[in-house]
Amino acid sequence: MAGLRLGPLLRYTDGSSATVWVETSRPCTAEVRCADGAGGTARTFQIAGHHYALVPVTGLTAGTSTTYEVLLDDTRVWPLPGSPFPPSAIHAPGPDGALRVAFGSCRWASPPAGGDDPVGPDALDALATRLAADPEGERPHVLLLLGDQVYADETSDATQHWLAARRDLKEPPGSGVADYEEYTHLYYESWLDPRIRWLLSTVPSFMIFDDHDVIDDWNTSAAWLDDMRSTGWWQERLLSGLMSYWVHQHLGNLSPRELAADPVYEQVRSLPDGTDVLRTFTARADADPATARWSYRRDFGRVRLVMVDSRAARVLAEEDRSMLDPGEEAWLREQVLDSPGAYDHLLLGTSLPWLLPHLVHDAEGWNAALCRGERGARWARLSEKVRRAADLEHWSAFPDSFAGLAELIAEAGSGPDAPATVCVLSGDVHHAYIAEPSWRSGPGPGARVVQLVCSPVHNSVPLSMRLAFRAGWSGAARGFGRLLARHGRLSRSPVGWRKTGGPWFGNQLMTLTLRGRSARLRLEHAKARTGTGPRLSTLLDTELAP
Numbered sequence: 001m002a003g004l005r006l007g008p009l010l011r012y013t014d015g016s017s018a019t020v021w022v023e024t025s026r027p028c029t030a031e032v033r034c035a036d037g038a039g040g041t042a043r044t045f046q047i048a049g050h051h052y053a054l055v056p057v058t059g060l061t062a063g064t065s066t067t068y069e070v071l072l073d074d075t076r077v078w079p080l081p082g083s084p085f086p087p088s089a090i091h092a093p094g095p096d097g098a099l100r101v102a103f104g105s106c107r108w109a110s111p112p113a114g115g116d117d118p119v120g121p122d123a124l125d126a127l128a129t130r131l132a133a134d135p136e137g138e139r140p141h142v143l144l145l146l147g148d149q150v151y152a153d154e155t156s157d158a159t160q161h162w163l164a165a166r167r168d169l170k171e172p173p174g175s176g177v178a179d180y181e182e183y184t185h186l187y188y189e190s191w192l193d194p195r196i197r198w199l200l201s202t203v204p205s206f207m208i209f210d211d212h213d214v215i216d217d218w219n220t221s222a223a224w225l226d227d228m229r230s231t232g233w234w235q236e237r238l239l240s241g242l243m244s245y246w247v248h249q250h251l252g253n254l255s256p257r258e259l260a261a262d263p264v265y266e267q268v269r270s271l272p273d274g275t276d277v278l279r280t281f282t283a284r285a286d287a288d289p290a291t292a293r294w295s296y297r298r299d300f301g302r303v304r305l306v307m308v309d310s311r312a313a314r315v316l317a318e319e320d321r322s323m324l325d326p327g328e329e330a331w332l333r334e335q336v337l338d339s340p341g342a343y344d345h346l347l348l349g350t351s352l353p354w355l356l357p358h359l360v361h362d363a364e365g366w367n368a369a370l371c372r373g374e375r376g377a378r379w380a381r382l383s384e385k386v387r388r389a390a391d392l393e394h395w396s397a398f399p400d401s402f403a404g405l406a407e408l409i410a411e412a413g414s415g416p417d418a419p420a421t422v423c424v425l426s427g428d429v430h431h432a433y434i435a436e437p438s439w440r441s442g443p444g445p446g447a448r449v450v451q452l453v454c455s456p457v458h459n460s461v462p463l464s465m466r467l468a469f470r471a472g473w474s475g476a477a478r479g480f481g482r483l484l485a486r487h488g489r490l491s492r493s494p495v496g497w498r499k500t501g502g503p504w505f506g507n508q509l510m511t512l513t514l515r516g517r518s519a520r521l522r523l524e525h526a527k528a529r530t531g532t533g534p535r536l537s538t539l540l541d542t543e544l545a546p
Helices: 123-133 157-164 180-191 194-202 222-229 234-253 256-260 263-270 275-287 326-337 358-371 377-389 399-412 463-471 475-487
Strands: 004-013 017-024 029-034 039-043 045-047 050-058 065-072 075-078 089-091 099-104 142-145 205-207 296-300 303-308 345-350 421-426 432-439 448-453 495-504 508-515 518-527 535-545
Touching: 004 065, 004 075, 004 089, 004 180, 004 194, 004 205, 004 234, 017 029, 017 065, 017 234, 017 256, 029 050, 045 263, 045 275, 050 234, 050 256, 099 123, 099 303, 123 194, 123 508, 123 518, 123 535, 142 303, 157 180, 180 194, 180 234, 205 234, 222 234, 234 275, 263 275, 303 326, 326 399, 358 377, 358 399, 358 475, 399 421, 399 432, 421 535, 448 495, 448 535, 463 495, 495 518, 495 535, 508 535
Parallel strands: 099 142, 142 205, 303 345, 345 421, 421 448
Antiparallel strands: 004 017, 017 050, 029 039, 029 065, 039 050, 045 050, 065 075, 065 089, 099 508, 296 303, 432 448, 432 495, 508 518, 518 535
């Protein structure tokens, strides 16, 4: 009899359909059966000895909610027997009403049940606790996970013990994961946490990778990539990371229409074993990033989300560095500018912040110029070492891309059909803040533009980094940054910006509530509480657009 190994995860939803992802113990037919008569079935597909299904659910009614159960070969496997949680439900959004979008990034694996948590309470655990206690209360309509859903290079003690039973951890890649099977273990560790499992079964989620989903500072530079490719373990780590991302995260980002048109998904499902097809696809994507697109767009009524791949689509040649390759850049522009006036709010999801503390921004631009040879070969060699040691690889380390995004935001946010807000949603830097740009030439866009950074969901930042991030916004730091910019012969940035909130540290989530042309932002911090699980405490509740 087939069993449920992982899931269900409620992924894509609209007013009439949804998708539900599961991993099963053997080949079978997975079924989602809703209380209101909606539902769907799918046959599992196989990757590297594991069996998965993405079940399309049809017949939903916009603006309503319905509970559901999961069956494998007609045997009910969800809800779990004796579950303390309310029934999982699909909330089909209606055309009107508020849209609540919760987001964050960087979720390190939770400790075993009852174990001490070295990085404090998990913000997603806290969200699940609140929703389970009041199933009819306010809830996010969408959960955006902006990178580092798993940590392939920073594994827990329990995972390292498991890895040591498979291979010698003294050999590369050491305590990091090496292959697809080890990646699946990371997902079990992260998504089998009982509260997280229930939360992901009842709140629709959309995801994008960041570096730790593969390795810290993934695709920092051409020299970095050459060094990785010279090792004996990198290729298997990368292909396994992309394969597991495709299975566990990417498929659920796609609409049923996009899934039906995806040739790789069609081939994988048509074969008894889709491993070779998927491996060939990811190898091609590694050799030529333009052959794959991990970015995607979702429209929620009058709210448009464009989630941007700011890792795998990079151009790394020093003379032509770009955060996005030409095809990806053209795609982003097309999605943002499609049907002017069709949305009231534009959400740009990019795992890496666009606007950083001023000193960090100037240091990254200076470093990029020196690595390019602006001050000669000796400075270039030294600067490459500095780039890797200090993680200088955000949007500001790709100056042309930084300016291009500023130009695109200004264009999207201007004119009679401009949205009320343009919100750049990011994570990565293990703290939260709000920054607002101003354009140096012209009046700038009519929309309110904000950079919203929320990280981590469950991780930590050392005291030295906290102090550095605080100092990076100071006037003295800005002055030092200008000296670096002059030394690097940098062009003046097309925008200036100021920090209007934060920095805040700790495990946290941001939530945007969007209704008509109004927008409100809430930041909540996870607090430990004995007995009933962690709770969320509000640090900020502010209006972005009236």
